[in-house]
Amino acid sequence: MTSQKIETSPLYDEADEIARQLLSDPPDDPYPLYHRLREIAPVHQMSTTGDWVVSSYELLADALREPRFVRDFDDLMRRQHGGEVDYARPILKHRACQFSHANPPEYMKKRSVLSKSITPVAVSKLEEEITGYVNELLDAAEAQGGEVDLIEHFSHALPLKLICRVLGFPSPEGNPAWLGSFSAYGSTFLPSITEQMLDDADKAILDLNEMMAEQLETMRTSSSDTMITQVLRAQEQGAPLSDDDLMANTIFMLAAAVHTSAALIGNAILALLHHRDQWELLVADPVGRAKGAVEEALRYDNAVLANPPSRLAVEDVEIGGFTIRAGEVMIPLYGPANRDPKRYPNPDAFDITREDVRPLSFGGGPHVCPGQHLVRTQTQIALRILATRFPNMRLVDEDAPRLIMPLQREVGALRVRLT
């Protein structure tokens, strides 16, 4: 096994090229490369940046819980910007308030206030509303008759509608202006940022802040149960979150929620329809099988492939026989870890009856995705209702086009016949 920057060998070079390709220019089907990288270099230091990528399930599960990896906003920004950072820019002032840059114990205090409306109990109270959203969107899709693109008409609209409800944002329908601002803001999460992206994001964030300031005023006297009203109430009791924190973090939540959830719904439907026997199993018992179908979809074709360089070693950390030195960064590769044959027998098979599925798709340790309960419930309800209402649903185009993105795996269009 090879894989440290100081080495030069054919295997090191091959692993280095695979890691570079996966993080910048992944192929349509990255799974053969995932397997190869995990086989030849489950822990690999990239020659370009010196960052480490970890792709074995067991090693990654341990690394995610490792307390000597911390969040460091300044370090992350310098890496993303490739040098000096102008913290006076509106987008960076805004991103500095993101709770995910904090470390325990301060981190836990902020996270517990912000996640009150997405705990398992809070999410279970939303089940009826989610069922209503799913049926409403599917009624509209069905009314089109013939073929319908489920990405356009379902998989994006559902999480957007739901997260706006959870946060207490204005309804997405009829607010195209602020939706446009989100994509400019969202681009600042990519591993490297250009000046043009920052200019666009500066403008977007000023617009979003204005929209949010108005929304906060309306919500101050509201008795509704949303993330914004929960935080406003917690503020009155001295919670460590200012209005700036509230704005930055609810906007961040929306950005974290929509594309990821939409990608999972699209990937799950595609996997089920590509594996007709698995779809038939779901159709035969939608209530009993929806949970297994979602866990398997998270494992088999995860929406989030990797995390940008946001885990910095504050001390030397040993992983799989390599030493990640203090000041170096670890990038989790969830995609290969979820198909590790040491953890999952026959990992390339899509099997919704598989037992003991614990995908690393939501990360791990203190920063594990706080939206996971919402995602699981939303996707289970979506698949359950699709299988119940449209048991004969079929793909029109077997080769549904993939969007090629370095950190995310998503279907671009999913044309189906519902009946």
Ligand code: HEM
């Ligand atoms: C399929 C959908 C989703 C996937 C695959 C996903 C995946 C992830 C992953 C891998 C992380 C990094 C965790 C870590 O560093 O250990 C993360 C963080 C996060 N996710 Fe999600 N996520 C999804 C949906 C959501 C939703 C619906 C929300 C909001 C309701 C959300 C909010 C967040 C936030 C706020 C963080 C940052 C947590 C932190 O760094 O402290 N995510 N997510």
